[in-house]
Amino acid sequence: MGSAPTDPDTPTGPMPAADFVAALRDLSDRYWDRHPFHLRLHEGRLTKPELQLWAANRWYYQRCLPQKDAAIIANCPLPEVRRHWLDRIVYHDGRDAGDGGARNWLRLAEAVGLDRAEVLDERHVLPGVRFAVDAYVNFARARSWQEGVASGLTEMFSPGLMRRRLADMREHYPWIGEEGFAYFTSRLAVVAGEGRSTVDIVVQHCGTREQQEAAVAALAFKCDVLRAILDSIDYACHQIAP
Amino acid sequence: MGSAPTDPDTPTGPMPAADFVAALRDLSDRYWDRHPFHLRLHEGRLTKPELQLWAANRWYYQRCLPQKDAAIIANCPLPEVRRHWLDRIVYHDGRDAGDGGARNWLRLAEAVGLDRAEVLDERHVLPGVRFAVDAYVNFARARSWQEGVASGLTEMFSPGLMRRRLADMREHYPWIGEEGFAYFTSRLAVVAGEGRSTVDIVVQHCGTREQQEAAVAALAFKCDVLRAILDSIDYACHQIAP
Structure with missing residues (x-):
């Protein structure tokens, strides 16, 4: 797996910013938009109990995000980044x-x-969902603040998904009252801007090849967290109604 | 969920030892022996790729156990317990x-x-398996040594399962060479004794109701870890061959 570290052909200098951003964007394949559970959600194929299981489990993720963001701030020595990142806690x-x-x-x-x-x-809340979300919070605690910030870059991939979700849910689940969609409508207003400025922070503060690769690995890890959440929910749905 | 802490009927004294052990044993329902994946394993219904996925993922659990046990020792101020627990690390x-x-x-x-x-x-190794196993190691690091020890009490439930596994695997997967079963044959020789002495340690060192309840919760948590491991493996099997 991979070249030996002494391979003279292994590049050790930092990637140009455009290549680094492209390496991050390449992970969009691992984002959870095409997970079987999300496909069923968007196609209107979820039952009400399945939607409830999803909402109750996703709650555990939502409620842990401010602690994840505080862990990033706790690891960051730069007041300008901390000041900027504080908005996340306030947002949640x-x-x-x-x-x-x-x-x-x-x-x-x-x-x-x-x-x-x-x-x-x-x-x-399913045990597997709890373990995945806790892994995300622990990651933010244990790794560098740059890796913590990079792990949040799934935001780059989310605006399109969220717009589609809002349209598809309104269409396929008309019994859900409009007040239920406040999360999506208000999140859409901020998430595009967040994704852009987060990339800028990551590019600016990952100056070495090692930091860049750690940032790419952090985003891959986060994709694994999100998919593991849906794996657990989808598996539980199959156990309920095989 | 549960009585208010000021409820005068809430028992606050420690349970008698027999009741405490019974409360621990009651969790056998949550053990992973009746998980759908284990049922298929024992019934000879796993394909070779499924057995490989199981073995490769369970490896991650096996390889983390000595670190889990060291975390328990690291939290324990009692040399007699540490001396005893050290055998686990040597065993693995x-x-x-x-x-x-x-x-x-x-x-x-x-x-x-x-x-x-x-x-x-x-x-x-599937992300969900990694998150579950890491949660187990983190639990041992973050909680009291008594909770760490109690989480290992799934051993109480395992000797019967392991004997059955050995017999069922020899019967249903005759292509697996006998040298492959060394884990089960050598583990069977020690696990019954481990389970007994671990219960004794837990009973002796959980003197308050609160410690007893934390021990029961720790064992329930461990059952969740084990089942989440199989949930991930079983879900991945269904994704490969639906």
Whole structure:
């Protein structure tokens, strides 16, 4: 697997920025948009219990994101990056108890028929989902802040998916009330800009080949996390209704 | 979910030892012996590629066990427990490079047709398996040594399963050479005794109700880890050959 480190042909200098960004973008194949569970979601083939399982499990991911972002800030010695990254925590948690991205996800969970209490006590969260999300938070704690930031670059791939999801869900699941879609409508407004500025940070602060490769590996890892979440949900759906 | 902590009827004293052990044994329902993937394994319904996927992924679990056990020792202030637990590391790693439980698992992987190199470089390890096993190692690092020890009590449930596995695999997969079963034959010799003495340690050192309940939760967590490993493998099998 791979060349020996002493191979004289192994490039050791940093990639040009355009090649580095291309290497990151190449990972779009591993993004979760084409996961079998998402395909069924978009094609309108999920039952209401399956949508509920998805919403309750995805909640665990949403609720861990501010801690993941705080772990990145905790590892970062640069005030300009910390200042910028702080907006993520505010975005998820909101400025007040009633708003924020996590709260909007709860609205979706309620719109598919879950009680707020059964989402918050995490009774529906599958062990495999918990392990995958915890791995993401632990990654942000244990790795360099650049790797933590790079792991968030799945945002580059998400605006198109989110637009399609909003349209497909409105079409195929008309029983979901419009208030359930606040997460997507408000997220769409910010995510494109986030993806752009995050790439800029990663390119600027990964100056060595080793850092660039670690950033690409971090984004691949994050794709694995997202797909493992859906693997667990999809497997549980098959166990319920084979 | 559960009574309020101020409920006057909530028992707060420690359970009698017999009740505590019964509460631990009650978790046998959550053990992985009746997981759909294990049922197929025992019924001889796995293809050779499926057996290979299982062996290569289970390798990642086997290879992490000595680090899990070292994390427990690292958290334990009692020399008599540390001295006892050290045998686990020796068991898995062996005294010399050629032996030990992990090495015996490699023999099984080779007997089902894998190259040693493709096992060791972990190319077949599924992300969900990695996240579950890493969660187990992190649990041992982050929790009390008593919880770490209690999480290993799935051993109480394993001797019967391992005897059956040996018999069923010899019968249904006769192409697997006998040298492939060294893991099971040598493990069977030690695991019954391990389970007994581990229960004794847990009973002796979980003196409060809170510690007892944490021990039961730790064993439930471990059952979730084991089942999540098989969920990932089983899901991947269905993706390969639906």
